[in-house]
Amino acid sequence: MGVEEEVAYSRISMRTTWTFHTAGQLLFGRDAVGQLGDVVRELGGRRCLVVSDKTLAAAGIVDRARAPLVAAGIDVHVFDGGEPEPPVAVAEECVAVGREFKPDVVLGLGGGSNMDLAKITATVLAHGGACRDYSGDGVVPGPVLPLVCVPTTAGTGSEVSAASVLSDPEQATKFGILSNYLRPRVAVVDPLLTVSCPAKVTADSGIDALTHAVEALTAIDNANFPLPSGERSVYQGHHPMGDLVAERAIELVGRFLRRAVADGNDLEARDGMALAATLGGMAFSNVGVAVVHALEYPIGGATHCSHGAGNGLLLPYVMDFNQSACLERTARVGRLLGEDVVGMSDVEAAAASVAAVAKLRDDIGVPGRLRDLGVSESQLPAMAEKAFGVKRILRVNPRAVTCDDLLSILRAAY
Numbered sequence: 001m002g003v004e005e006e007v008a009y010s011r012i013s014m015r016t017t018w019t020f021h022t023a024g025q026l027l028f029g030r031d032a033v034g035q036l037g038d039v040v041r042e043l044g045g046r047r048c049l050v051v052s053d054k055t056l057a058a059a060g061i062v063d064r065a066r067a068p069l070v071a072a073g074i075d076v077h078v079f080d081g082g083e084p085e086p087p088v089a090v091a092e093e094c095v096a097v098g099r100e101f102k103p104d105v106v107l108g109l110g111g112g113s114n115m116d117l118a119k120i121t122a123t124v125l126a127h128g129g130a131c132r133d134y135s136g137d138g139v140v141p142g143p144v145l146p147l148v149c150v151p152t153t154a155g156t157g158s159e160v161s162a163a164s165v166l167s168d169p170e171q172a173t174k175f176g177i178l179s180n181y182l183r184p185r186v187a188v189v190d191p192l193l194t195v196s197c198p199a200k201v202t203a204d205s206g207i208d209a210l211t212h213a214v215e216a217l218t219a220i221d222n223a224n225f226p227l228p229s230g231e232r233s234v235y236q237g238h239h240p241m242g243d244l245v246a247e248r249a250i251e252l253v254g255r256f257l258r259r260a261v262a263d264g265n266d267l268e269a270r271d272g273m274a275l276a277a278t279l280g281g282m283a284f285s286n287v288g289v290a291v292v293h294a295l296e297y298p299i300g301g302a303t304h305c306s307h308g309a310g311n312g313l314l315l316p317y318v319m320d321f322n323q324s325a326c327l328e329r330t331a332r333v334g335r336l337l338g339e340d341v342v343g344m345s346d347v348e349a350a351a352a353s354v355a356a357v358a359k360l361r362d363d364i365g366v367p368g369r370l371r372d373l374g375v376s377e378s379q380l381p382a383m384a385e386k387a388f389g390v391k392r393i394l395r396v397n398p399r400a401v402t403c404d405d406l407l408s409i410l411r412a413a414y
């Protein structure tokens with residue numbers, strides 16, 4: 001460890017208590033999907049609802065998950081109606097299928113979209129009502145049906161996270177359900193399932209993983225996290241365990257994301273990105289995400305761009321806005337991505353970090369301007385206002401933001 005790093009680590013705050021939650025168990029490795037029968041049996045499962053989509057069925061991935069379940073004598077029903085950035089109506093359909101089938105385990109198979117559908121389905125099947133009833137942080141009243149999540153993208157970290165995100169087409173935005181009860185009992189991460197991801201899905205989801213790790217690393221300090229008394233949140237600001245996983249995730253993205261996008265069959269890169277995504281999920285789902293994610297809600301809602309593309313576009317602009325409040329941590333990002341920052345001051349290294357993230361985004365083909373997504377300038381004020389309403393994530397941001405600040409970030413990104 002260099003002197004600079006020692007200084008950085010000596011700033012770890014021990015003034016507060018913090019917690020770290022993740023999936024109950026993580027099973028990681030090539031061909032891990034073959035163990036799904038044992039996984040579901042160990043949870044006492046006899047009837048498993050697999051939540052997936054038609055693209056994954058056509059790619060043969062649904063069959064790869066179903067075969068070991070059937071071999072273990074489990075009754076399997078597949079809901080293949082999942083859609084990217086799932087609208088709440090699709091979630092209600094999945095719940096209706098679940099009410100009919102009466103599973104004892106719900107298995108999310110896919111990217112974040114299908115895993116999030118599985119999470120809300122397991123919630124509504126356990127507690128009744130409608131999907132919207134659980135919107136917010138800490139609304140889910142108790143344990144949900146046992147959940148197994150099997151990611152087929154390397155990005156969201158939903159397999160270990162406490163979140164489920166749904167689109168609300170009526171309001172042209174998204175809403176999140178946040179609860180530690182939504183953490184899967186088991187995350188089965190098989191990097192081979194990501195090999196068939198097209199380059200765009202690899203790029204978008206990969207830069208989402210980077211966004212999770214950067215927003216967690218540069219979040220407000222846990223000691224200063226402004227949680228009103230009596231209020232609970234799964235997010236708590238940055239803390240040593242969050243830093244550990246976020247830093248490793250950033251390093252892995254720096255080494256492997258370009259390679260995974262350039263050659264989907266580069267298995268070492270797929271392994272690295274699968275781990276990066278899961279570690280990024282562990283980081284953000286305890287520490288929090290911040291302004292990038294708040295702004296992505298209305299942008300995704302209006303343009304239907306993927307979550308990852310919206311986040312990747314915004315990330316360098318938000319880092320630039322935030323850096324004065326977290327200079328040393330922003331400086332760390334570039335070094336972790338592999339930039340040579342030896343001899344640079346924190347100010348110089350932070351600027352190099354922002355440039356490195358923008359270059360990575362451009363190299364993998366994620367758009368760099370809101371106009372490229374079809375946003376018009378007149379939409380920006382309403383987007384800023386919508387994002388300003390997402391207080392539970394804005395309070396994670398290292399720098400306090402006004403609605404005008406959000407608008408100026410959007411203008412810079414326009």
Ligand SMILES: NC(=O)c1ccc[n+]([C@@H]2O[C@H](COP(=O)([O-])OP(=O)(O)OC[C@H]3O[C@@H](n4cnc5c(N)ncnc54)[C@H](O)[C@@H]3O)[C@@H](O)[C@H]2O)c1
Nearest residue numbers: 055084085111112113152153156158161163165196197307
């Ligand atoms: N719950 C969380 O913690 C969390 C975190 C971040 C993002 N999200 C949500 O996750 C969603 C985005 O998820 P995503 O980026 O993983 O993409 P996705 O799940 O939306 O999938 C994108 C597309 O890629 C296809 N696909 C997925 N895996 C494939 C594979 N192996 N081979 C071929 N095609 C494949 C899917 O069928 C889909 O059409 C958004 O709704 C976002 O809001 C949730």
Ligand SMILES: [Zn+2]
Nearest residue numbers: 208212307311
């Ligand atoms: Zn995200």
